[in-house]
Amino acid sequence: MRLAATATEQASLPSRRPRLPVPLLLLAPALAIFLVFFVLPLGVLVVNSFHDYSRLTGIIPTFTLKNYVRILSDGFYLEIIFRTLRLAFLTSCVTLIIGYPIALYLTVASARQRAWIILLILSPLLVSVIVRTFGWLIILGPNGLVHSLFLALGLQASVPLHSEGAVIAGLANVLLPFLVLAVATSLQAIDPAVPLAAASLGAGPWRVFRLVVFPLSLPGVIAGLLIVFSLASSSFVTPALLGGADYKVMSTMIYQQALILQNWPFAAAFAVVLVLVVFLVLLVQTRLIEGGRYRVVFH
Amino acid sequence: MTEQDTRITRRATLGIGASLIAGYGLRAQPALAQAGRTEGEVVFAGYGGTFEQFARNELIPAFEKQTGIKVRFVVGTALSNFAKVMASRNSPEIDLYWSNELTHVAGKQQGLYEKLDPAICTNLADVTESAKDPDNIGVASYVMATGIQYNSKAFADAGMPAPSAWSDLWDPRLKGKIALYNFSVAYSQDLLAILTRLAGGTEKDIRPGLERVKALRTSGNLAMFASSPAELDNMLVQGQAWATVNGSPRGFILKDRGAPIDFAFPKEGAGFFANYFEAVKNAPHPKAAQTLINFLIGPEMQLAIANGMVAAPINRKVVLSDKLKAQTPSSEAEIKKLIRIDRVEMNKQLDNWAELWNREIEAKR
Numbered sequence: 091m092r093l094a095a096t097a098t099e100q101a102s103l104p105s106r107r108p109r110l111p112v113p114l115l116l117l118a119p120a121l122a123i124f125l126v127f128f129v130l131p132l133g134v135l136v137v138n139s140f141h142d143y144s145r146l147t148g149i150i151p152t153f154t155l156k157n158y159v160r161i162l163s164d165g166f167y168l169e170i171i172f173r174t175l176r177l178a179f180l181t182s183c184v185t186l187i188i189g190y191p192i193a194l195y196l197t198v199a200s201a202r203q204r205a206w207i208i209l210l211i212l213s214p215l216l217v218s219v220i221v222r223t224f225g226w227l228i229i230l231g232p233n234g235l236v237h238s239l240f241l242a243l244g245l246q247a248s249v250p251l252h253s254e255g256a257v258i259a260g261l262a263n264v265l266l267p268f269l270v271l272a273v274a275t276s277l278q279a280i281d282p283a284v285p286l287a288a289a290s291l292g293a294g295p296w297r298v299f300r301l302v303v304f305p306l307s308l309p310g311v312i313a314g315l316l317i318v319f320s321l322a323s324s325s326f327v328t329p330a331l332l333g334g335a336d337y338k339v340m341s342t343m344i345y346q347q348a349l350i351l352q353n354w355p356f357a358a359a360f361a362v363v364l365v366l367v368v369f370l371v372l373l374v375q376t377r378l379i380e381g382g383r384y385r386v387v388f389h
Numbered sequence: 390m391t392e393q394d395t396r397i398t399r400r401a402t403l404g405i406g407a408s409l410i411a412g413y414g415l416r417a418q419p420a421l422a423q424a425g426r427t428e429g430e431v432v433f434a435g436y437g438g439t440f441e442q443f444a445r446n447e448l449i450p451a452f453e454k455q456t457g458i459k460v461r462f463v464v465g466t467a468l469s470n471f472a473k474v475m476a477s478r479n480s481p482e483i484d485l486y487w488s489n490e491l492t493h494v495a496g497k498q499q500g501l502y503e504k505l506d507p508a509i510c511t512n513l514a515d516v517t518e519s520a521k522d523p524d525n526i527g528v529a530s531y532v533m534a535t536g537i538q539y540n541s542k543a544f545a546d547a548g549m550p551a552p553s554a555w556s557d558l559w560d561p562r563l564k565g566k567i568a569l570y571n572f573s574v575a576y577s578q579d580l581l582a583i584l585t586r587l588a589g590g591t592e593k594d595i596r597p598g599l600e601r602v603k604a605l606r607t608s609g610n611l612a613m614f615a616s617s618p619a620e621l622d623n624m625l626v627q628g629q630a631w632a633t634v635n636g637s638p639r640g641f642i643l644k645d646r647g648a649p650i651d652f653a654f655p656k657e658g659a660g661f662f663a664n665y666f667e668a669v670k671n672a673p674h675p676k677a678a679q680t681l682i683n684f685l686i687g688p689e690m691q692l693a694i695a696n697g698m699v700a701a702p703i704n705r706k707v708v709l710s711d712k713l714k715a716q717t718p719s720s721e722a723e724i725k726k727l728i729r730i731d732r733v734e735m736n737k738q739l740d741n742w743a744e745l746w747n748r749e750i751e752a753k754r
Binding site for chain 1: 468469471472475495498499571572573614616620627629736737739740743747748751752
């Protein structure tokens with residue numbers, strides 16, 4: 091009784107000490123950097139995309155929708171948008187197919203094996219993107235490993251370089267660690283008792299994987315695909331060097347318009363379209379998976 | 390969190406954000422004010438690679454010794470430096486910008502450059518007519534030619550004579566052996582103009598030149614595109630491509646290094662190509678910039694540049710070695726034979742040219 095009375099007394103006393111907004115103070119530096127170096131320039135970019143441009147006078151600060159109309163009504167640019175999305179999609183699939191087994195292995199590997207595998211898959215990131223892409227140029231080029239192998243086997247294959255496949259290979263090579271680490275984290279969070287319970291109820295290993303392990307790893311898969319898709323759709327160097335001059339993606343057009351033709355408003359419009367399209371795709375993907383059959387995993 | 394807490398944190402966010410932005414903006418001002426006061430320094434935006442080495446080893450020490458003005462060299466391409474000049478036009482950081490044909494005209498039209506003062510740039514009196522700008526805004530740094538660069542060994546092995554005319558590129562024996570720069574590099578842009586002129590047209594309508602390049606593509610001769618000089622050099626040296634269109638210096642520089650590469654000035658006429666020294670308008674060190682330009686167009690530096698870059702000097706007083714005379718369009722007569730592209734019209738039309746090239750030449754077949 092005595093204790094309960096004290097508790098109610100304490101509850102009715104107003105709090106005198108002002109509570110410091112500690113979470114906000116911790117976030118403030120990151121928030122400030124984010125605002126100044128990301129949100130502000132992005133804002134300038136969006137404003138720029140509505141301006142007009144002439145080679146004789148430079149940027150004309152009026153309001154016009156012509157940049158967006160030009161992009162969305164021209165089959166040539168729509169094809170480029172579609173190609174960018176297709177590249178990102180295929181790269182995501184390839185990294186998922188190659189990366190998921192690696193992530194699975196990481197959960198059962200010993201600590202030392204885990205360290206080695208993580209080092210191996212992270213190693214492409216340790217090298218500059220240009221050096222890495224030139225490496226692919228050598229391997230996939232007409233005098234390179236892959237083509238020589240095909241010729242030695244007697245296959246009549248065209249040079250693998252300057253094709254969509256080459257770009258996917260180059261991108262998957264560097265984006266793999268993102269997916270593997272995201273999925274591995276998710277897999278490691280699975281309570282080992284759960285698949286064990288499934289097995290004890292009579293499910294074979296494949297059913298355990300398909301109906302228990304894979305669904306439980308979906309949050310990690312989504313996180314990984316998010317990163318891979320975004321990075322693949324905005325990549326510039328890899329498609330430029332490995333895809334050849336006729337493999338144009340959105341970043342190629344942005345580069346051409348901004349640097350070669352100095353038409354910053356048009357390049358800005360392209361950039362905004364890229365951001366919106368990728369954002370839309372990721373939103374749809376996330377909603378589909380999180381609201382799908384396995385929604386129970388996310389809640 | 391209570392209502393009270395949320396209100397406080399929102400205010401705090403706005404406060405911190407606003408003060409940081411204001412602080413950042415205010416801090417920039419004193420730095421700009423200081424910049425204009427001293428002319429003891431000049432910022433020179435130029436090219437990297439061999440030119441940067443030449444600038445740091447010979448040019449800058451010589452200039453600093455002669456005038457006592459420090460030179461800060463900023464590396465970039467003509468286009469990336471132009472983007473910097475354009476972006477900072479209200480408070481420029483670059484004093485001397487080394488431009489190419491197009492950015493010279495584009496920048497001039499947009500009022501980005503200063504007129505050269507003959508009182509400071511006394512060497513202008515010795516500069517050849519073709520190197521001067523009609524309004525005295527900027528001056529050419531050297532003259533080179535756009536022509537055919539080829540792998541001499543590949544042609545010799547195939548029993549074909551070395552190419553000597555533009556029309557040689559369409560030879561059916563060269564199927565799959567021609568490489569070109571993609572549209573980002575000036576030489577491919579110039580090729581369109583040159584071919585149009587040879588077909589009797591003008592830069593107003595680039596169709597004639599475009600059709601010729603398209604024919605090169607559909608016949609299968611043009612099979613490769615390069616995005617940088619290094620990539621193109623690689624294709625030629627390795628023999629993947631036998632011929633391409635490039636500026637004259639590169640072929641001769643590779644030849645001097647022992648590669649089986651050579652350059653031909655096409656019979657119908659090579660293209661005139663120059664880079665220009667520009668004094669940026671409202672730059673922090675205008676007099677120092679013009680002093681540096683005067684130094685660079687003087688006879689000693691012009692000789693050094695001609696030797697280092699394998700290009701024709703623009704100062705009449707320079708005497709070249711015989712070897713260099715053969716490799717560069719050094720005489721007035723030779724320069725007259727070069728095809729001069731109407732850069733003003735080209736600047737107006739470049740967007741259209743880019744569209745056409747994207748859709749018809751670099752398109753997926």
